[in-house]
Amino acid sequence: MSKLMNTDELDVLVVGAGFSGIYQLHRFRQLGYSVNIFEAASDLGGVWSNGYPGCRVDSDHPLYQLSLPELWEDFTWKERYPGWRELHEYFQYIDRKLDIKKDVSFNTRVVAAHFDQEIDRWIVTTEDGLIVRPRFLVLCVGFASKSYTPAFKGLERFEGICHHTAHWPREGVELRNKRVGVIGTGASGVQVIQEAAPEASHLVVFQRTPNMALPMRQKKLDAKFQEEQKVLYPSMFRRSKQTGGGFSYERYPKSLFSATPEERLLHWENLWAQGGFHFTVSNFDDFLMHEDANREVYNFWRDKVRERIHDPRIRELLAPTVPPHPLGAKRCSLEQTYYEVFNQPNVTLVDLNESDISEVTGKGILTKDGVEHELDVLVLATGFDSLTGSFTQIDIRGVDGLSISEKWANGVYTNLGMTCANFPNMFFIYGVQAPTAFSNGPTCIEIQGDWIVQCIKYMKQNGWTAIYPTAKAEVEWRALIMNTGYRALINKAKSWYVGANIPGKIVEPLNYTGGVNNYLEIIEGIAERGYEGFRFSCQEKDACKI
Structure with a gap:
């Protein structure tokens, strides 16, 4: 239920209490604005309120956290890649430090919003009928809050336990000595498979496309070393905004074939030993642009993985001689024991290209x-209607009466991946046409969050009550997204990067692929030029300062 009392005087309504929503709440509070978060779940954390087996981050410490010194100075992480339990502890710690929950309305799902031009406010309706009228609406719903389950024939007949990884019960599911099936080998599939294999009496993995997973190199963190390293944190956080991926490391500044075979091999071995996304983020600077360079990188990955798989047939299914798509064109998951799992006698790998799912029966x-x-247990690791689905599942209507779903039905148009024409005073973070899928989450979230806060501050200082992104600016931003996106190899795979995993969805580049550093330069330039590509208005003309 909502804690909100005065619904007509709210400056900002934030939707979602994950990283981005919490950061927005804190920043708007610092300016003295009235702000509240509506969160559909019962606690803080956004996606990290989930807890399927093996659920953990794939950005390594220390950059997967907010850069606020009042938070990181006193917090000590236990693992290089924290799991969902540790992330849950972190969000509770944030609440203790910043008193976040006092301004969060939990179990409050936003179902509709429309903009009233008579008062320059959003009229927002929740599932339980509450109506609020904030001046600004900031959507912090993430890129993966709408799960996707294919239309499997007979799914409702299954007599065992069945859950999508996005809707895993908080009390957990017993897998020990159970016959477990996992459909899908994306990030959540890889994580569940690693956890289920040692416990299940039998595990069946249904795979359509192999995951080009990378070694995580997980490790426990030493508290003393971590404390000593904190002197570098400010530099690390600043550096993360200067790199393409939002990490403290960057692409190798050389094309692959300009390097000698010896240089290539030694560089790859070094990246492989470091683990995590080093192998993709810090690889040769053309490997995601040219197929011949990408194939060389794939061959190295393939040979490394094949060393770990005993059965020749399974080896070919998991690390094929010829890649099904360029390495990196689908998100590479991080793994710890994933490939060894398939050496176990209690694990069966079903190739859906060879024999697809006919139907779900009562027994399996x-x-x-x-x-x-x-x-006994069926796990649906079948992904999300990513990037756009988080927004289109809400009935958000602009001044022309069209919903955001209708606006994007034939292709996505945004301005800067944060705003939309005909949707004044609405901002969104870590969503479509931003660096989202190709960046460290907290880095992107803070860059966009700071820009939104400064924009609203600018408006209030100058008496403006509404900001309208222009249609011309949208067309130009979309052109940039298409021009940069279509040049990259991400279009060579059927993935959520381009919306190809959802039947009927327009297939097109859905992310800004030019790098976090360049994105920051672009949006800061827009602000410095008086918010070029936007127009302002106010209810009382005399109140406007410019």
Whole structure:
């Protein structure tokens, strides 16, 4: 239920209490604005309120946290890649330090919003019928809050336990000595498979496309070393905004074929030993642009992985001789024991290209070769309607009466990946047409969050009550997204990067691929030029200062 009392005087309504929502609340509070968060879940954390087996971050310490000194100075992480329990502890710690929950309305799901030009305010409706009228609406709903489950025939007939990884019960699911099936081998699939294999009596993995997973190199963190390292944190956080991926490390400044074979091998071995996204983020600067360079990188990855797999057939399914798509065109998951799992006698890998799922039965899954795989637990690791789905699942309507879903039905148009024409006073963070999928989350969130806060501050200082992104600016931003996106190899794979995982969705580049550093330069330039590409208005003309 909402704690909000005065619904007509609210400066900012934030939707979502994950990293971005919390950061926005804190920044607007610092300016003395009235602000509240509506959160559909019962606690802080956004995506990290989930807890499926193996759920953990894939950005390494210390950059997967907010850069506020009052938070990191007193917090000590336990692992290089924290799991969901540690992230949950972190969000509770944030609340203790910043008293976040006093301005959060939990179990409050926003279902509709429309802008009233008579008063320059959003009229926002929640699932339980509450109506609020904030001046500004900031959507912090993330890029993966709308799960996707394919239309499997007979799914409702399954008699065992079935959950999508995005809707895992808080009390957990017992996997020990159970027959477990996992559909999907994306990030959540890889994580569940690693956890389920040692416990299940039998594990069946249903794979359509192999995951080009990278070694995580997980490790426990030494508290003393971590404390000593904190003197470098300010430099690390600043550096993260100067790099393409929002990390403290950057692309290798050389094309692959300009390097000698010896240089290539030694560089790859070094990146492989470091683990995590070093292998993709710090690889040769043309490997995501040219297929011949990418193939060389893939061959190195393939040979490394094949060393860990015993069975020749399984080896070919998990690390094919010929890649199904360029390495990096789909998100590479991080793994710890993923490939060794398939050496276990209790694990079966089903190639859906060879024999697809025919239907779900009461007992399990029937594939088209006539084999029924009997299961006690079915895990749907089938992904999300990413980037756009988080927004289109809400009935948000602009001044022309069109919903955001209708606006984007034939292609996405935004200005700067933060605003939309005909949707005044609405901002969004870590969503479509921003660096989202190709950046460290907190880095992107803070860059966009700071820009939004400064924009609203500028408006209030000058008496403006509404900001309108222009249609011309949208067309120009979309052109930039398309021009840079289509040049990259990400378009060579059927992935959520381009919306190809959702039937009927327009397939197009959905992220800004030019790098966090360049994105920051662009949006700061827009602000410095008086918010070029936007127009302002106010209810009382005499109140406007310019």
